[in-house]
Amino acid sequence: MRPIITLTTDFGTRDSYVGEMKGVLLSLCPDAHLVDITNEIAPQDIQAAALVVHSMAAAFPPHTVHLVVVDPGVGSARHPMACATPQGRFVGPDNGVLSLVWQQAHDQNPADAHAVVLAEPRFWRPTISTTFHGRDIFAPVAAHLAAGTSLDELGPPLAAPVLLPLPAPTWEGPARLCGEVVMVDHFGNCISNITEAHLTRLGPAPALVVLAGEHRLALHHTYAGVAPGEPLALVGSSGRMELSVRNGSAGHALHIAPGFPLCVERRSAE
Amino acid sequence: MRPIITLTTDFGTRDSYVGEMKGVLLSLCPDAHLVDITNEIAPQDIQAAALVVHSMAAAFPPHTVHLVVVDPGVGSARHPMACATPQGRFVGPDNGVLSLVWQQAHDQNPADAHAVVLAEPRFWRPTISTTFHGRDIFAPVAAHLAAGTSLDELGPPLAAPVLLPLPAPTWEGPARLCGEVVMVDHFGNCISNITEAHLTRLGPAPALVVLAGEHRLALHHTYAGVAPGEPLALVGSSGRMELSVRNGSAGHALHIAPGFPLCVERRSAE
Amino acid sequence: MRPIITLTTDFGTRDSYVGEMKGVLLSLCPDAHLVDITNEIAPQDIQAAALVVHSMAAAFPPHTVHLVVVDPGVGSARHPMACATPQGRFVGPDNGVLSLVWQQAHDQNPADAHAVVLAEPRFWRPTISTTFHGRDIFAPVAAHLAAGTSLDELGPPLAAPVLLPLPAPTWEGPARLCGEVVMVDHFGNCISNITEAHLTRLGPAPALVVLAGEHRLALHHTYAGVAPGEPLALVGSSGRMELSVRNGSAGHALHIAPGFPLCVERRSAE
Numbered sequence: 001m002r003p004i005i006t007l008t009t010d011f012g013t014r015d016s017y018v019g020e021m022k023g024v025l026l027s028l029c030p031d032a033h034l035v036d037i038t039n040e041i042a043p044q045d046i047q048a049a050a051l052v053v054h055s056m057a058a059a060f061p062p063h064t065v066h067l068v069v070v071d072p073g074v075g076s077a078r079h080p081m082a083c084a085t086p087q088g089r090f091v092g093p094d095n096g097v098l099s100l101v102w103q104q105a106h107d108q109n110p111a112d113a114h115a116v117v118l119a120e121p122r123f124w125r126p127t128i129s130t131t132f133h134g135r136d137i138f139a140p141v142a143a144h145l146a147a148g149t150s151l152d153e154l155g156p157p158l159a160a161p162v163l164l165p166l167p168a169p170t171w172e173g174p175a176r177l178c179g180e181v182v183m184v185d186h187f188g189n190c191i192s193n194i195t196e197a198h199l200t201r202l203g204p205a206p207a208l209v210v211l212a213g214e215h216r217l218a219l220h221h222t223y224a225g226v227a228p229g230e231p232l233a234l235v236g237s238s239g240r241m242e243l244s245v246r247n248g249s250a251g252h253a254l255h256i257a258p259g260f261p262l263c264v265e266r267r268s269a270e
Numbered sequence: 271m272r273p274i275i276t277l278t279t280d281f282g283t284r285d286s287y288v289g290e291m292k293g294v295l296l297s298l299c300p301d302a303h304l305v306d307i308t309n310e311i312a313p314q315d316i317q318a319a320a321l322v323v324h325s326m327a328a329a330f331p332p333h334t335v336h337l338v339v340v341d342p343g344v345g346s347a348r349h350p351m352a353c354a355t356p357q358g359r360f361v362g363p364d365n366g367v368l369s370l371v372w373q374q375a376h377d378q379n380p381a382d383a384h385a386v387v388l389a390e391p392r393f394w395r396p397t398i399s400t401t402f403h404g405r406d407i408f409a410p411v412a413a414h415l416a417a418g419t420s421l422d423e424l425g426p427p428l429a430a431p432v433l434l435p436l437p438a439p440t441w442e443g444p445a446r447l448c449g450e451v452v453m454v455d456h457f458g459n460c461i462s463n464i465t466e467a468h469l470t471r472l473g474p475a476p477a478l479v480v481l482a483g484e485h486r487l488a489l490h491h492t493y494a495g496v497a498p499g500e501p502l503a504l505v506g507s508s509g510r511m512e513l514s515v516r517n518g519s520a521g522h523a524l525h526i527a528p529g530f531p532l533c534v535e536r537r538s539a540e
Numbered sequence: 541m542r543p544i545i546t547l548t549t550d551f552g553t554r555d556s557y558v559g560e561m562k563g564v565l566l567s568l569c570p571d572a573h574l575v576d577i578t579n580e581i582a583p584q585d586i587q588a589a590a591l592v593v594h595s596m597a598a599a600f601p602p603h604t605v606h607l608v609v610v611d612p613g614v615g616s617a618r619h620p621m622a623c624a625t626p627q628g629r630f631v632g633p634d635n636g637v638l639s640l641v642w643q644q645a646h647d648q649n650p651a652d653a654h655a656v657v658l659a660e661p662r663f664w665r666p667t668i669s670t671t672f673h674g675r676d677i678f679a680p681v682a683a684h685l686a687a688g689t690s691l692d693e694l695g696p697p698l699a700a701p702v703l704l705p706l707p708a709p710t711w712e713g714p715a716r717l718c719g720e721v722v723m724v725d726h727f728g729n730c731i732s733n734i735t736e737a738h739l740t741r742l743g744p745a746p747a748l749v750v751l752a753g754e755h756r757l758a759l760h761h762t763y764a765g766v767a768p769g770e771p772l773a774l775v776g777s778s779g780r781m782e783l784s785v786r787n788g789s790a791g792h793a794l795h796i797a798p799g800f801p802l803c804v805e806r807r808s809a810e
Contacts, residue, residue: 001300002300002301004296006289008289012726013283013553013580013726014578014581015592015725015726016578016595016596017725017726017777018577019548019575019578019595019596019599020595020596020599021599023598023599023601023604024599026544026573026600026601026604027599030601031542033296033304034573035292035296035304036576037286037292038283038284038288038289039283040283040284041284043726043727043789052284052289055286055289056286056289056290056293057293058293059291059292059293059297059405060293060297061296061297061300064293064296073764074763075761075763076762076763077764130761131762131777132777136777185282185285185287186281186283186285186287186313187282187313221400222344222345222401223344223345223346223400223401224343224345224346236399237287237290237401237402237406238286247342271570272571276559276562278559283553303566303574305559305562305574306576307556307558307562308554308555308556308558309553312554318554321556322555322556322559323556325556326559326560326562327563328560328563329559329561329562329563329564329567329675330562330566330567331563331566334563334566456551456552456554457552457583491615492614492615492670492671493615493616493671494615494616504670504671506669506671506672507560507671507672507675507676517584519583
């Protein structure tokens with residue numbers, strides 16, 4: 001089974017940084033298949049990276065190693081970490097960027113979520129810069145994991161990784177759930193923290209209405225449920241409710257950014 | 271022969287979508303070499319994607335599978351399709367995005383252009399979202415093709431794929447051909463629908479003049495034919511006539527976007 | 541040992557050009573592992589490309605072939621070249637883009653820096669466009685090198701490659717060194733031409749002060765040496781002194797672009 005290592009960073013795509021990490025990875029694990037997920041997480045946007053990692057890791061084989069470097073605290077006291085779940089292995093800073101995948105595994109079965117502090121310099125580069133642990137600690141550890149090193153060799157257990165304070169939606173009675181937009185994607189789809197499971201508890205889709213600012217939107221099954229240029233709500237490919245504009249950008253058209261509040265109500269409550 | 275799968279999408283490079291497709295591809299075809307062509311086709315720009323696919327596929331080995339997802343009609347009645355030509359195999363929506371490669375093969379020999387409707391769910395993911403057929407239908411089909419499945423197994427023949435209404439140039443007499451800009455590239459080169467073959471029919475390059483808005487441009491063999499900062503016309507690497515500015519951007523300098531009209535005349539016609 | 545070929549270009553990421561080069565590479569060297577370094581060097585920015593190549597090549601195994609195409613002189617008299625150093629092999633135009641890696645090897649041992657003019661069309665594509673030597677000359681040569689062709693077969697020796705006029709810092713007495721910013725990275729870090737070795741000659745870090753426009757900055761060991769939003773100087777991961785803003789952009793906050801002058805002084809000189 002050929003090793004796979006994915007890369008998710010906020011390093012951008014015009015400097016040497018991603019290339020330096022790839023060189024380290026291939027030096028230590030020459031057989032690895034390197035897969036760019038994205039290097040364009042907004043600088044230091046831990047929440048966006050955590051959501052991207054959570055969504056994409058589910059599609060990869062479980063022997064994949066996911067290298068995730070969004071690390072505003074590089075050189076400070078934050079720990080470098082790695083974790084293993086049934087969905088894959090993950091390497092990055094202990095700042096919340098890995099918390100969604102760790103938490104999901106932990107919620108299903110605490111015995112399935114293993115985390116360690118990276119504390120064994122023999123798996124790092126010989127010299128560690130203070131500004132680029134991606135190249136000097138995280139990449140070599142990811143390469144060693146992909147090449148066969150076990151998680152336990154990397155350092156002592158990390159009992160409680162830093163958890164991302166991802167906002168949870170709140171019930172305002174049994175017929176109204178309020179949450180917020182957690183990410184606006186490249187197309188301008190506004191992805192919320194309300195999931196398909198939440199909606200199922202509220203009622204059948206035709207009975208629901210989404211309130212977002214001045215907008216009242218119906219829940220549709222597909223973009224084709226409205227005319228081009230019209231807004232709608234639907235459950236997106238990640239299982240979260242999204243606000244969209246057919247063939248357009250809901251982010252631009254509705255002036256929505258992460259943090260924007262929204263609620264879903266049963267129509268009978270009107 | 272190691273399988274090769276290329277990716278051309280409008281998914282952008284900061285979300286999880288491209289990564290999710292790559293995970294699906296490697297889950298089903300672990301030996302595949304994944305090659306990013308571009309994930310930055312302008313959202314829903316079918317014509318730009320069709321042109322990119324046409325240009326790059328010519329450089330790849332014929333056993334390559336090209337996965338092309340620019341799919342504004344996802345979830346509507348448009349068909350998912352795959353086709354095979356002497357230049358490679360292609361998977362994507364039947365909305366014109368594959369029409370240039372299909373048409374080229376069909377024009378040379380109808381027997382060499384095969385297309386099918388994707389109609390066999392056993393080659394798809396078990397659950398199909400309504401918004402992301404790239405992950406749930408197109409990527410798994412591309413992986414199966416790369417891993418050895420034949421085109422015929424994927425579904426029934428598609429006799430007439432949707433053709434892109436790419437504008438054709440028109441002759442205004444034997445000494446004047448008028449067309450338009452079909453793409454402006456990253457450097458600002460304005461690529462037209464007039465080809466080297468058209469120019470050969472008009473006359474030798476020194477005898478021709480290109481009229482574009484207020485500009486009268488000579489046809490040169492290379493950028494070095496004019497001084498830095500000066501505009502020129504030349505035949506670009508795709509065999510199409512382009513307007514360029516040496517070491518600059520013709521798109522910016524000449525205020526040109528796709529659709530901009532231009533004509534080529536024999537100078538003797540002045 | 542699997543061949544590795546990296547790509548560094550100014551071709552952008554939305555056209556077919558990078559894909560065309562990848563197709564040529566995989567056609568001629570099917571086992572190659574292709575690694576994108578960056579395709580977003582600013583158009584025709586030879587200095588930025590030379591710095592990126594210099595930084596990233598150090599992290600790759602020495603059998604790697606680095607394909608570098610920033611080529612504003614394509615079609616003019618500039619030579620196509622390749623060179624070999626203890627850090628790797630490099631293919632690109634002879635316009636300075638490979639000069640930092642060549643010069644570094646040459647400075648250490650002239651016998652270790654080999655360069656040749658690409659003069660053997662049998663290693664090129666059969667037809668050479670005048671605008672895209674990346675696809676028609678550089679990519680096929682890189683593929684042949686990666687597949688086992690020796691440097692000497694490609695053409696005659698190139699005794700004196702074009703050197704980049706990268707500005708060198710100047711000593712204004714033994715306690716003051718003046719240089720300039722040579723690159724501003726994705727995060728807004730302003731990377732100078734003053735190196736850690738220069739600073740060591742000036743004195744211990746706590747005794748030094750950096751003067752940049754109206755700013756007087758202390759030299760810190762890590763970003764955490766100042767509060768979020770505050771500017772600082774530090775030695776970055778490439779061994780060069782950088783001006784940074786913790787969790788921010790020094791380029792924006794301090795209005796700094798490449799060419800911006802700065803000096804380092806011993807505090808006792810105040």
